[in-house]
Amino acid sequence: MCRAMRRPGEERDGLLLQCKGAAAAAAAWWASAWLLPSTVTAFATFTALLALQSTVYRSLWDSAQYLGAMALGTAGAAAFGSTAGVHVWSVGVLAFIALIGARFQLLGRQGAQVPVVALFAFAGGGGDVDYIGHLVAAAAIGVCCGLAAHFAVAPSPHTDTAEQMTTDLAARAQSLLRALARMAERETAEEKSQEDWARRIEQLAARAAQVRAAVDREQENSRLNPRRPWCRAEESLHRCHEAIDMIERLGTHIRSVARALTHARRVPETETVLTSYANLLHGAADALECLHPPQGPEDADRLRGHIEDAMHRYREVTATVRQDRLDTPGEWPVYGAALTEAVRILEEIEHTGDRAPGQCRSG
Structure with a gap:
């Protein structure tokens, strides 16, 4: 903390990133609580923190990969929710398919979010299409809040x-x-x-x-x-x-x-x-x-x-x-x-x- 306050550098950038993360999480929670049901408010806060990486470029790239992973996960959850319904076997099949989707190279390290989002939307929301829509909106709010915080106070170049x-x-x-x-x-x-x-x-x-x-x-x-x-x-x-x-x-x-x-x-x-x-x-x-x-x-x-x-x-x-x-x-x-x-x-x-x-x- 003392080194971060004394001079510019990685320590100050790290402290600034933490402050931006707290602000983005609070803003995402407020916006999602105002616009969406309380069941997805936490998801917006989580996504805001995920969108904040050490650099602007990394934040944009990770956010794009995460939104792609979310699109695959929610699409699978919506497909199974509107057809098979929530059962033990359908949860297993969806998890298997989502794990395959997680291996797409374009998704990078965010590929792991495909099964997480799919199971969260399917098992947690009962596969309801309205719930999945709110979940996607919450993620979009979180990404926007995280990126806005990053662009408002961009990391100092060194x-x-x-x-x-x-x-x-x-x-x-x-x-x-x-x-x-x-x-x-x-x-x-x-x-x-x-x-x-x-x-x-x-x-x-x-x-x-x-x-x-x-x-x-x-x-x-x-x-x-x-x-x-x-x-x-x-x-x-x-x-x-x-x-x-x-x-x-x-x-x-x-x-x-x-x-x-x-x-x-x-x-x-x-x-x-x-x-x-x-x-x-x-x-x-x-x-x-x-x-x-x-x-x-x-x-x-x-x-x-x-x-x-x-x-x-x-x-x-x-x-x-x-x-x-x-x-x-x-x-x-x-x-x-x-x-x-x-x-x-x-x-x-x-x-x-x-x-x-x-x-x-x-x-």
Whole structure:
């Protein structure tokens, strides 16, 4: 509660949704009590709460699915009520048919409401057509009250929050690159086992999944939201998705680099090569910092310079490996993998920079 009152965010949106739910339920009860029999008043209140989801788009979609489920359920109840009547066998047959209708994919998770509505209208209302009509009207009132509350005070867009989370995720990837560089430089403070690096990279992947889920929620929140034009939010959130994709791929390359460096550090003769390779990783980290995902590079020429400088360091490391005769069949799989993954990291950064608004292109 305190966090919701202090600053905007999911906590405040959740509290606002609860307040809107209470208001919509009260309005639905009042309207249904005024217009319809008391036997269906509770149904209007329930439907108002069901129509209120976390986003306007989700509320509209769930409401449409629910009304479709209700149409199937009430149609079955009316058909059996006007022909077979309410009996043990007819309740069983209706339930069986309604459960089949619940499997329609278009109804989504609201498909479960088909047998609920059918049995409620059939057994609870005796299959009476007038009762079923009142039930449908109550549901319509509830949906209208729920959607009206949502559109009156739409959820706040948090596109800036999604961008900040993506920026922080990129900073984590950059930190891992610099930590690997310090490891290659043989700084004892950065000595870690292969299991430690695997754990850190898994943490990066888990955080990427969390950020992706947050961006997906914001994409849904932006659709049909009267508080933010979708066309403007779409571009920003699309860049967030591209940045997350890139960082997840970088995590795969970083894992391979960490595995290769863990092996290479055991060989004393590789100190010169690892020092040069550390400079290559620092150059990749500089390029990632300059890329500044998801907004894109502020200075396209500067990003291009970082990538070209890193590629120059890559050629230096390759020459050093050959000069020190570390490209033998026993050693090259280690250094070849490390060099290949470093180039792929640079290619990922360059490719993302090419697609950024600034369209940085390397010559």
